[in-house]
Amino acid sequence: xxxxxxxxxxxxxxxxxxxxxxxxxxxxxxxxxxxxxxxxxxxxxxxxxxxxxxxxxxxxxxxxxxxxxxxxxxxxxxxxxxxxxxxxxxxxxxxxxxxxxxxxxxxxxxxxxxxxxxxxxxxxxxxxxxxxxxxxxxxxxxxxxxxxxxxxxxxxxxxxxxxxxxxxxxxxxxxxxxxxxxxxxxx
Numbered sequence: 361x362x363x364x365x366x367x368x369x370x371x372x373x374x375x376x377x378x379x380x381x382x383x384x385x386x387x388x389x390x391x392x393x394x395x396x397x398x399x400x401x402x403x404x405x406x407x408x409x410x411x412x413x414x415x416x417x418x419x420x421x422x423x424x425x426x427x428x429x430x431x432x433x434x435x436x437x438x439x440x441x442x443x444x445x446x447x448x449x450x451x452x453x454x455x456x457x458x459x460x461x462x463x464x465x466x467x468x469x470x471x472x473x474x475x476x477x478x479x480x481x482x483x484x485x486x487x488x489x490x491x492x493x494x495x496x497x498x499x500x501x502x503x504x505x506x507x508x509x510x511x512x513x514x515x516x517x518x519x520x521x522x523x524x525x526x527x528x529x530x531x532x533x534x535x536x537x538x539x540x541x542x543x544x545x546x547x
Contacts, residue, residue, distance in 0.1 A: 373421035432479035453489035
């Protein structure tokens with residue numbers, strides 16, 4: 361790889377780091393070509409971009425953008441590195457977990473995840489990352505929580521007139537019975 365090719369890779373990576381605020385750094389060493397192609401297909405299906413590059417080029421791309429922002433992931437740049445770029449912070453974790461289950465293996469290994477400025481280091485973080493709620497899930501929960509009291513109030517208001525009108529005929533029936541009871545002769 362000559363200097364121009366390296367610079368082109370760095371520029372491509374800079375574009376990806378600028379475009380996506382979420383990315384995963386994984387170790388795909390010991391995966392066969394067929395397994396990597398299957399992993400790429402899973403990524404493509406979930407709209408996750410997977411890129412493989414040399415660690416030094418990845419580090420140079422990050423340093424040229426913001427060396428402090430990405431400093432937490434520099435230690436994870438060793439061995440074979442595959443980057444997974446995504447808009448949804450949960451998708452790569454789900455892809456990795458399901459891929460491991462389908463292959464009955466421990467690969468790919470999660471080295472680090474950079475999610476909206478937060479760094480998660482180590483493969484032990486994978487379970488936590490699969491449980492992260494997406495933005496849409498959180499919005500749905502908040503709307504549900506906000507709607508719940510409103511729905512209770514509306515339900516109470518809708519039920520109130522029915523109970524009031526239901527009580528009114530009972531009261532009329534009771535007063536009529538009492539009135540007709542008073543008109544009957546006593547023995």
